[in-house]
Amino acid sequence: MAETIAEAPSYTAVEHVNQPPAQTWNYLRVNECSLRLPSPVRKGEVLARLPRIFSQVECGIGDEAVSWVESVAGDARYVEVPQGTRRAEPVVVDVDASGFAVEDTGVMLREGSEATVVVSVRGQGGHSASLLRVIAEAGSRLHLVEVVAPGSRSTHLEGVGIEAAEDARIEARQYALGGKSLAMGFATKLGGTSSHLQLDCRYVVRDADELDVNHVVHQLGRNSRSDIVTSGFLGERAHKAMRETIDLTHGAKGARGNETETVLMGGDEVVNKTLPVILCDEDDVQGNHGASIGSVSAEQLGYLTDRGLSEEEVNDLFVRAIFDDAAIHAPEASSREAALARAEQLLGPEAARDVAEGLGLSPATTDAREVSA
Numbered sequence: 001m002a003e004t005i006a007e008a009p010s011y012t013a014v015e016h017v018n019q020p021p022a023q024t025w026n027y028l029r030v031n032e033c034s035l036r037l038p039s040p041v042r043k044g045e046v047l048a049r050l051p052r053i054f055s056q057v058e059c060g061i062g063d064e065a066v067s068w069v070e071s072v073a074g075d076a077r078y079v080e081v082p083q084g085t086r087r088a089e090p091v092v093v094d095v096d097a098s099g100f101a102v103e104d105t106g107v108m109l110r111e112g113s114e115a116t117v118v119v120s121v122r123g124q125g126g127h128s129a130s131l132l133r134v135i136a137e138a139g140s141r142l143h144l145v146e147v148v149a150p151g152s153r154s155t156h157l158e159g160v161g162i163e164a165a166e167d168a169r170i171e172a173r174q175y176a177l178g179g180k181s182l183a184m185g186f187a188t189k190l191g192g193t194s195s196h197l198q199l200d201c202r203y204v205v206r207d208a209d210e211l212d213v214n215h216v217v218h219q220l221g222r223n224s225r226s227d228i229v230t231s232g233f234l235g236e237r238a239h240k241a242m243r244e245t246i247d248l249t250h251g252a253k254g255a256r257g258n259e260t261e262t263v264l265m266g267g268d269e270v271v272n273k274t275l276p277v278i279l280c281d282e283d284d285v286q287g288n289h290g291a292s293i294g295s296v297s298a299e300q301l302g303y304l305t306d307r308g309l310s311e312e313e314v315n316d317l318f319v320r321a322i323f324d325d326a327a328i329h330a331p332e333a334s335s336r337e338a339a340l341a342r343a344e345q346l347l348g349p350e351a352a353r354d355v356a357e358g359l360g361l362s363p364a365t366t367d368a369r370e371v372s373a
Helices: 052-056 063-073 298-305 311-329 333-347 349-358
Strands: 011-017 033-038 077-081 091-096 100-109 114-122 127-136 141-148 155-164 169-176 181-190 196-205 210-219 225-235 239-248 256-266 271-280 286-294
Touching: 011 063, 033 063, 033 127, 033 155, 033 181, 052 127, 063 100, 063 127, 063 155, 091 100, 091 127, 091 333, 100 114, 114 127, 114 155, 114 333, 127 141, 141 155, 141 181, 141 333, 155 169, 155 196, 169 181, 169 311, 181 196, 181 225, 196 210, 196 239, 196 311, 210 225, 210 256, 225 239, 225 311, 239 256, 239 286, 256 271, 256 311, 271 286, 298 311, 311 333, 311 349, 333 349
Parallel strands: 077 100, 091 114, 100 127, 114 141, 127 155, 141 169, 155 181, 169 196, 181 210, 196 225, 210 239, 225 256, 239 271, 256 286
Antiparallel strands: 011 033
C-alpha cells in the first residue's frame, strides 16, 4: 500500500498589522508589524457571518489582518445580551494555540445590559487568532478579560474592537503572558456622551519572544474618559513594541484621556519600543501620556540578594506578581488554567502551585478546572 504524504501547509505574510493612527519616522521601525500565518483555504462554501453592523467596528490590528481572520475562520459566533439584563455566565472565547485555531466573535450589549467577556488563549506549538467585536449600547456595562498565554513556540494574533454609546462603561484587563510572536490590537470608539474606558494591560516577555501591541481610543463623545495603564516585564532577549494612541476628536468637549506605561527590564539584550501619542482637535479637553522604563535598582537588588535571592529569582518575583494578578482576575476556568499553565512553563511547578493555592486549589494540582466558575 502506498504511503500517504500530507501536504505541507502554505503560509502568507499578513502586513500592516497594528498600524497606529499617527505614524512616526520609518527608521524607528515602530509603525507596524507583520506576521507569517497559514494561508486561507478556500472550500467553496459560505458560512454564517456576523451582522453587517460589526464590519464598521475598528479592531486595532488593521484591515488586512481582519480580512485574514474572517477568511480563515469562515464561520462566526454572535451573542446578544437583551436590553436591561445582566448575563450571569461569561461569554468565553477559548482558543487552542496548540494547533491551528481561529475565532471570530461578535457581542451586542443592548441598552442597559451587562456582561463579562473572556478571551482565553492556551497551548503551544501552533498558529492561532481571535477577533472580538463588541457594540455596547447606551448605559451598558462590559467587563472584558483577556488571558493570552500561548507557549513559546506559538504565533498568535489578537484583535479587539469596541464601540461605546452614551454612558456605556468598559472595564478591560489584558494579560499578554507568552507566545513566540504575539500581536495584539485593541481599539475603542467612545462615541457617546460620558462613555468610559478603563484598560489595564500587563505583560511578560522573556527569552527571544516578541510582543507587539496597539492600543487606540477614539473619543468622540462629550465628557468621555479613557484611562490606559500598562506595565510589564522584559527579560533576556525579549522584543516589545507598544503603541498607545488617544484621539480627542473635534466636538468631544470635556473629554479626558490618560495613558501610562511602566517597563521593567531584566536583560541586557532587551529591545523595548514605546510610542505614546495624544491627538487633539478640540480645545476643552485633557490628555496625558508618559512612560517609565528601568530595571531593579542596585539598592533593591542588594537588599534582596543579601537575603539569599539570586538576580534571576528577584526578576521572577516581579513576573510571579503578574501571574498572580492574572489568575486572581480570571473569571472562569479556562482563563485561570491558561495563566497557571504558562506560569508553570516560565517559573516552574512550585511557583505555579503557589499561585494555585492562593486561588484555593488543591496543593497537589494546578488544574484550574477544580474551581467552579
